[in-house]
Amino acid sequence: MVQRGGSGWFRRRARAQGVFALCALWLLAASWQVQAAGTAAGTTISNTATVNYTDSNGNPQTASSNTTTLQVDELLDVTVANNDGGNVQATSPDSEVPTSFTVTNTGNGNEAFSLTADSTLGGDDFDPSLIKIVLDDGDGVYEPGIDVDYVAGGNDPVLAPDTPIVVFVINDIPGGRADGDIGKTELTAAATTGTGAAGTVFAGQGDGGVDAVVGATTAEADDQGGYVISQISASLTKSQSVQDPNGGGSAVPGAIITYTLEFTLSGNGDITDATVTDPIPANTSYVPGSLTLNGGSLSDAADADAGQFTGSQIEVALPSPLSAPSTQTVTFKVEIN
Numbered sequence: 001m002v003q004r005g006g007s008g009w010f011r012r013r014a015r016a017q018g019v020f021a022l023c024a025l026w027l028l029a030a031s032w033q034v035q036a037a038g039t040a041a042g043t044t045i046s047n048t049a050t051v052n053y054t055d056s057n058g059n060p061q062t063a064s065s066n067t068t069t070l071q072v073d074e075l076l077d078v079t080v081a082n083n084d085g086g087n088v089q090a091t092s093p094d095s096e097v098p099t100s101f102t103v104t105n106t107g108n109g110n111e112a113f114s115l116t117a118d119s120t121l122g123g124d125d126f127d128p129s130l131i132k133i134v135l136d137d138g139d140g141v142y143e144p145g146i147d148v149d150y151v152a153g154g155n156d157p158v159l160a161p162d163t164p165i166v167v168f169v170i171n172d173i174p175g176g177r178a179d180g181d182i183g184k185t186e187l188t189a190a191a192t193t194g195t196g197a198a199g200t201v202f203a204g205q206g207d208g209g210v211d212a213v214v215g216a217t218t219a220e221a222d223d224q225g226g227y228v229i230s231q232i233s234a235s236l237t238k239s240q241s242v243q244d245p246n247g248g249g250s251a252v253p254g255a256i257i258t259y260t261l262e263f264t265l266s267g268n269g270d271i272t273d274a275t276v277t278d279p280i281p282a283n284t285s286y287v288p289g290s291l292t293l294n295g296g297s298l299s300d301a302a303d304a305d306a307g308q309f310t311g312s313q314i315e316v317a318l319p320s321p322l323s324a325p326s327t328q329t330v331t332f333k334v335e336i337n
Helices: 004-032
Strands: 044-047 050-054 060-064 068-071 074-076 078-082 088-090 094-105 111-118 129-135 164-173 182-191 212-214 220-229 233-243 256-266 275-279 284-286 307-309 313-317 326-336
Touching (some): 088 094, 094 111, 094 220, 164 220, 313 326
Parallel strands (some): 074 212
Antiparallel strands (some): 050 060, 129 164
16 A cells, blocks of 8 residues: 555645636636625615696696615525535545535625534445634635634624635544545534524614525525545556577576566555656666557657656656556666676
8 A cells, every 4th residue: 555645645636636626616606606685785775756747737747756765684695515526535544634615695795604514424434523614715725724713703704795715624534444435524604693494584683784684595504525535555566578689588798678667556546647767777778769658659758758768767657647446557678788
């Protein structure tokens, strides 16, 4: 199995790519947003009617009604959506693994939202250990020490109408889990003014002292994310065969050594940016044009294909991302001086 440090590097790389892609999707979605709840809370709506007529003397006349006014109530609505696009890959054990959610105020007033998380849900293979909830600093990427830990009642996010915030739920992953095991976690956001059945009124508690009215979401929403155990095991084996100038297998000057490097990836999950390198042994010379990947010839130059001979070693970039299970085979030849 890959050592802890190695698997962590692969995992962090995969997470970073996934989070950057999700951030881009979030920004695109934000650009499509329109006002979810219409007119802002506290807006005054006034109306005056008029009547036009001609009096008995033939003169045009106009009469106006009294003016009626009202203020728009605050509508309490919220949505929560998981951003991960599927279960987040994690090892067993693992520590402080983030899942990402977007909380959006879909009401028409400025509203604070309380946040709660639950990682003891049913219907999965294991319970992650909830560590904390973290408020993103605006870039959509989990950054320990930069993003702010959420404290219930202390820094409840206050969101303007149609404004989203990315929230991370952080869990530890227990040991002893098998590849493919899934653990779920859930984030809930609720308007601090109040929740309840649609139409519930909180008198005078909206923006500017207007009434706050619960919308269709009951002013509370949740969504689930999850983790999938992905124990990737990687190995690289090297073998050699010799053919001497007389067709035998003796390691004499002028004999050709063919090296075969087999990279095997097992388990579940992806790795990225894997490169095989092998220095040319002392007392041998590289055989030009002998480099291959999975049976396909590679040029010796640093060009568009995956391989090159640098003058002192061969280098072959494997497909990226590379999903387990997979076997990649590199071969090259040297001549004994």
